[in-house]
Amino acid sequence: MFYSLNFSFCRFDVIDRAILRPGRFGKHLYVPLPSLDERVKILKTLAKGYIIDVGVDLNVIGRMEGCENFSGADLAELMEVAGMAALIEKWDSTEETSVTIKTCHFDAALKKMSPSVSAPQRQYYQHIFKEP
Numbered sequence: 002m003f004y005s006l007n008f009s010f011c012r013f014d015v016i017d018r019a020i021l022r023p024g025r026f027g028k029h030l031y032v033p034l035p036s037l038d039e040r041v042k043i044l045k046t047l048a049k050g051y052i053i054d055v056g057v058d059l060n061v062i063g064r065m066e067g068c069e070n071f072s073g074a075d076l077a078e079l080m081e082v083a084g085m086a087a088l089i090e091k092w093d094s095t096e097e098t099s100v101t102i103k104t105c106h107f108d109a110a111l112k113k114m115s116p117s118v119s120a121p122q123r124q125y126y127q128h129i130f131k132e133p
Contacts, residue, residue: 031130
């Protein structure tokens with residue numbers, strides 16, 4: 002009988018070395034953090050599920066220093082936190098408008114967030130997965 006085990010794990014360094022011995026898993030893949038352009042593409046893809054104000058420039062937001070070292074999951078959280086900020090603002094308002102995410106909501110979200118991967122962690126993973 003043949004069993005296949007596929008999993009994704011963010012903390013490669015905490016997996017038991019016995020599990021990582023040759024023959025246990027076919028490939029160990031390192032997926033680096035997204036580049037500036039990739040962050041913008043991820044934000045634009047995520048934005049399709051939200052109403053974004055026409056004044057919001059996702060190119061600028063994706064390239065902001067506050068988004069440095071953000072993973073795709075961090076960018077998804079950024080979009081969700083900005084969306085929640087827009088929703089809270091709408092609840093506090095008496096206007097009959099849709100929930101629209103504005104630049105101020107992204108700014109507020111960025112103040113509450115930090116990257117899930119620290120600079121030392123990023124360097125560590127780049128070191129252990131570099132090509133020989």
